[in-house]
Every structure is written in structure tokens, then in C-alpha cells.
Amino acid sequence: MTQLKPVPHGLLQAFRAYESALMSHDVAALDALYASSPTTLHGDADGLLVGHEQVSALLEADGGAPQRRIVQTHVQVIDDDHALILAATDAEHGGRGLQTQLWARDPVRIEHGGWQITAAHVSTPAPAFDSRIWRVVGDPLISSHTPDGALSGETLAVKDVVAVAGFAVGAGSPAWLEQAPISSEHAAAVAQLLDAGASVRGIARTEEFAYSLTGLNAHYGAPPNPRAQGRVPGGSSAGSATAVALGHASIGLGTDTGGSIRVPAAYQGLYGIRTSHGAVPRTGLLPLAKAFDTVGWMTRSAFLLQAVGDVLLPATAVSTPTKDEIRVVPSLVGLATPEVAAAIEGALPESEPLDWSPQTLEEWREAFVTGQAYQAWQAHGAWLETRLDTLGEAVRARFETARSVTRAQADEARAVLAEARAEILEVVGDRVLAYPSASSVAPTAADAESVRDDTMRLTCLAGIAGLPAVTVPLRTATGLPAGLCLVAAPGRDRDLLALAADL
Incomplete structure (x- = not known):
């Protein structure tokens, strides 16, 4: 009969620290829990990121994960310095997600017992439809x-x-x-x-x-x-x-x-x-x-x-x-x-x-931008004149420029x-x-x-x-x-x- 290997010291503490940092959007803590390596992996429905630099950029830009709670955790120990953790999650807004993480222990590191994530895959509950699309x-x-x-x-x-x-x-x-x-x-x-x-x-x-x-x-x-x-x-x-x-x-x-x-x-x-x-x-x-x-x-x-x-x-x-x-x-x-x-x-x-x-070519580009802007204001200026504040910053700036283009410039x-x-x-x-x-x-x-x-x-x-x-x-x-x-x-x-x- 095969004996299950005991969970290495510090692994679950590191796992819980990751979850706590994720829910509080502590970017520095999350970053430290991913291995600083060009082979570090992170995958989700949007695609695969390769290397700590790409993973770090995602952590900085994503604005925080939706609130959730861990409902199941399973650990498969590979050896004293490597383990796979699978967790099932319930999202606050409903639905079940899954998370798979490969952890490795760096004997030189002290924080979290040296444990860091070298590869992760996350699946979240699928929306009824994606309102971004x-x-x-x-x-x-x-x-x-x-x-x-x-x-x-x-x-x-x-x-x-x-x-x-x-x-x-x-x-x-x-x-x-x-x-x-x-x-x-x-x-x-x-x-x-x-x-x-x-x-x-x-x-x-x-x-x-x-x-x-x-x-x-x-x-x-x-x-x-x-x-x-x-x-x-x-x-x-x-x-x-x-x-x-x-x-x-x-x-x-x-x-x-x-x-x-x-x-x-x-x-x-x-x-x-x-x-x-x-x-x-x-x-x-x-x-x-x-x-x-x-x-x-x-x-x-x-x-x-x-x-x-x-x-x-x-x-x-x-x-x-x-x-x-x-x-x-x-x-x-x-x-x-x-x-x-x-x-x-x-x-x-x-x-x-x-x-x-x-x-x-640069003169052509500028003329194209000017002509486009003039026509855009002719098409929508009457409606936008009192509603520019309803637009996002970048598009509003373009229409404000368009409003200033004169007939002579056009x-x-x-x-x-x-x-x-x-x-x-x-x-x-x-x-x-x-x-x-x-x-x-x-x-x-x-x-x-x-x-x-x-x-x-x-x-x-x-x-x-x-x-x-x-x-x-x-x-x-x-x-x-x-x-x-x-x-x-x-x-x-x-x-x-x-x-x-x-x-």
C-alpha cells in the first residue's frame, strides 16, 4: 500500500498567504509569492503568460480578483521541495471556480518557508455573456x-x-x-x-x-x-x-x-x-x-x-x-x-x-486626422455639444479637437x-x-x-x-x-x- 507523503512544512501557510493577498489585492505580496523566473507560468481564460515579468504586469493591472472563498483544497506532494495544490472556489457572485498551482521551495528564501508558485492555472465561473464583448x-x-x-x-x-x-x-x-x-x-x-x-x-x-x-x-x-x-x-x-x-x-x-x-x-x-x-x-x-x-x-x-x-x-x-x-x-x-x-x-x-x-507622410497623416475630425464633428457635433462630458477621456479629447477644426483648416x-x-x-x-x-x-x-x-x-x-x-x-x-x-x-x-x- 502506497503511503501519502506528508505536506511539507510551510506550504499551506504560503498557500493561505497567497489567498489572503489575492483577496486584499496586495500586489507586492502576490508578486513575491510567484517565482522570479523567466519560466514562471500563469494561465487563465484570457491566455498564457510566460515569465515572472509578464505575470507581475498582470497582477499590477488587473484591479483585483473577484471575492471568493476556498471550499476544497487538495495537495499532491511530489517531493520535499515540490507540490501541486488544487483548490475549488465559490465566487461571491455565484458559480464555482478551480485553481491549480505548482509550488517549489527555494532553500535560500526565508519568507513563507521559501515556497513560491512556479506555475498556476485559474478558471472562474463563466458569465452568462461577456458584456465587454x-x-x-x-x-x-x-x-x-x-x-x-x-x-x-x-x-x-x-x-x-x-x-x-x-x-x-x-x-x-x-x-x-x-x-x-x-x-x-x-x-x-x-x-x-x-x-x-x-x-x-x-x-x-x-x-x-x-x-x-x-x-x-x-x-x-x-x-x-x-x-x-x-x-x-x-x-x-x-x-x-x-x-x-x-x-x-x-x-x-x-x-x-x-x-x-x-x-x-x-x-x-x-x-x-x-x-x-x-x-x-x-x-x-x-x-x-x-x-x-x-x-x-x-x-x-x-x-x-x-x-x-x-x-x-x-x-x-x-x-x-x-x-x-x-x-x-x-x-x-x-x-x-x-x-x-x-x-x-x-x-x-x-x-x-x-x-x-x-x-x-507625416503631413498626410496630420491632414487625414484633421479631415476625419472635421467630418466627425459635422456628423455628431450638434448632439455632443452639450454632452462631451458623457464620453471617455480619450474619445472626448478627440471630439474636443474636432470641435476646434475650422472650415479653412479642413x-x-x-x-x-x-x-x-x-x-x-x-x-x-x-x-x-x-x-x-x-x-x-x-x-x-x-x-x-x-x-x-x-x-x-x-x-x-x-x-x-x-x-x-x-x-x-x-x-x-x-x-x-x-x-x-x-x-x-x-x-x-x-x-x-x-x-x-x-x-
């Missing part, structure tokens, strides 16, 4: 009446600036939602997808008025990024992207003005397309800047991305470019961080580079953009250009605003010239998602979708 969700919310359509069996996460009949458009703003009328008709894109057999799973969260690239909504929180734990999901089509990445829906329907499809797709390892300006009807969309607004979508596969295009895009002859025809633009790749640049170069090692360095920006558009269209010609979809991997919330301008220098190009842009998921050397952006002349959306499917 969804405004409203069903199973499905809206059914298709086309049982044998091209998209039968597919499900939509519809960004909350796109009309779904029977529901108001909430625009990521509680104040706007409170007074918004119920939509009597579906947006044109929603209606087409329903006719093709897809159903609507739900209405997904967006940043306020789709005026951001981070995915951080001041009222509802940020949808998680399941491919890059502890990092922002990207926006403004954040909820749609996360719903697809998590498998809650197969198609994330959204909009892209300055990168709101391409950035979340890049940050979360998805395929995505910003369509040519005007290629897909924008009927039923709440505008941000009509001169740049487009319909877009995200999927987990290039095949489905193309299948949605077959439904939404106008019928045109497809001339599929080959991988050898893609021209990487080194000057634009150089605007990205080294790890993203390396991923782009590694994906297309044989591609012939295109020698194009737009000399006034006209100057329009002239700059006209020259930029002409140059971009000439350079693109019949080529397919490649450069990063975003300037970096998904940043943390603390760093998100600092990379905005860098990313906008890349994303504004398609917006200025009305180009279609497809983002293809890549991985950096550290395993984080990044995006390869492919652009072509207006109207070549189907060509890019076919190319992405062949890569």
Missing part, C-alpha cells in the same frame, strides 16, 4: 431564412454602429443609446449576409462613435485579446474581433475609417478586409467620417473572408495576383517595430522591394489629401503593395495611445486613396500576432481576397 447576444439573435445559402451556418458579430432591425444603434455610448431610435431595417450589409444564410449572433461592443484604435471603452471595458493576454484588443471594431477570435461568432462585421478593421485583426491574429471606398453600401451605418468610412469584416480563415466578399462585393472579374507579384515597401516596413518588421520580411522573403518613400487638409491621393494611386497602379497592418504588436493599455500616430501613418494610406486593404495574420518571433497588409487599386477587393486565400 457584447451589447446584446442571442442563439441566434436574428435567424436567416435562407437554409441553403452560401453562408448558411455562419454567425455574425455586428459592430454597434451597424443597424440591426429591432435594436437601436448604441455607438459604444450609454448616453447615445438611451436616446437612439429603434432601427426599423437592417443595414444593407446585414441584410445581404442574412439573405446569404448567415445569422446574427449578437451586437458587439465598439469604442464610442468608432473614434479610436485601442478597443478601450471607458464605459464597458475592453474586450479581452485571447491571442495576446494583457494587451489591448484593437479597435474600434473590438467586440467583433474578440467574438471571432474566441469562436463566439465566425464573422466580425464592422467598419474601417482609419484602421478599425485592420488594427484589431492584426492584434488578434485574424484575417480582415477594409473594402474599397463605396464598394459595399453604407446604408444603415452610423457615420464617423463619410469620406473615409467603409464596411469591413474579420474571420479566422482566408476562405471565409473571401466567401463573405462573394456576397457583399460587386461582381467583377478576378485576376488573382501571385505571391511573386507582391511588392514590399521597405520605407513603410521601417515604420514598424523591429519584431513586426521581421515578421513582414520573413513572410515575403522573395518579394521584390518597391523603392517608394513618401516624403510628406479645406487645407482636403487639398493636401488630394495631392496625397494622386501620388498613392500612381504608385499603386496595378501593383499589390505590402507593409504592416499596424506599427506594433498589441500594446498594453498603458502604452496604447503612444503607438496611435505610428500606426496611423500606415493605416491612413488606404483611407486617403480609398484603397481596399486585406490584413493577413502573422506571428512574431515571440509568438505575438501581427498583420501583413496587402493593398491594391480601388475595386480590386476580390483580387486581394483571392491572393490572401492563396498565401
